[in-house]
Amino acid sequence: MNLAGKGPSGENKEYLYNLETALLDLSPNSSDAHVSDLVRRCKALEGEEEGESGVERGGEGGKLHRVGSTEEQEEVEK
Numbered sequence: 543m544n545l546a547g548k549g550p551s552g553e554n555k556e557y558l559y560n561l562e563t564a565l566l567d568l569s570p571n572s573s574d575a576h577v578s579d580l581v582r583r584c585k586a587l588e589g590e591e592e593g594e595s596g597v598e599r600g601g602e603g604g605k606l607h608r609v610g611s612t613e614e615q616e617e618v619e620k
Contacts, residue, residue: 545584545591555584 547554562581565572 545587555588558584 545555549557551557558577558580562574562577565574565577
C-alpha cells in the first residue's frame, strides 16, 4: 500500500482507515482481520516517518519493513 498515494476516493490511508471504521460500525462481527492488520501496519509506518517512539513493531528483530507483493504472498502461504 502506498501511504502517500491518492485515488478517486481520496488518500489511500484515509480510505483504509474509513473502511475499517465502517466495517466495525456494521456489527461487532463484521470486522476484517486483514483490514485491521493493514491499518495497524500503516499507522506504525506513519509513526516511524513522524519519528514517534513507542510504535508497535513486528517482523524479525522487531523492525517493521515494507514488503513487495511476492514476499507478502509467500508469507501468507506459509
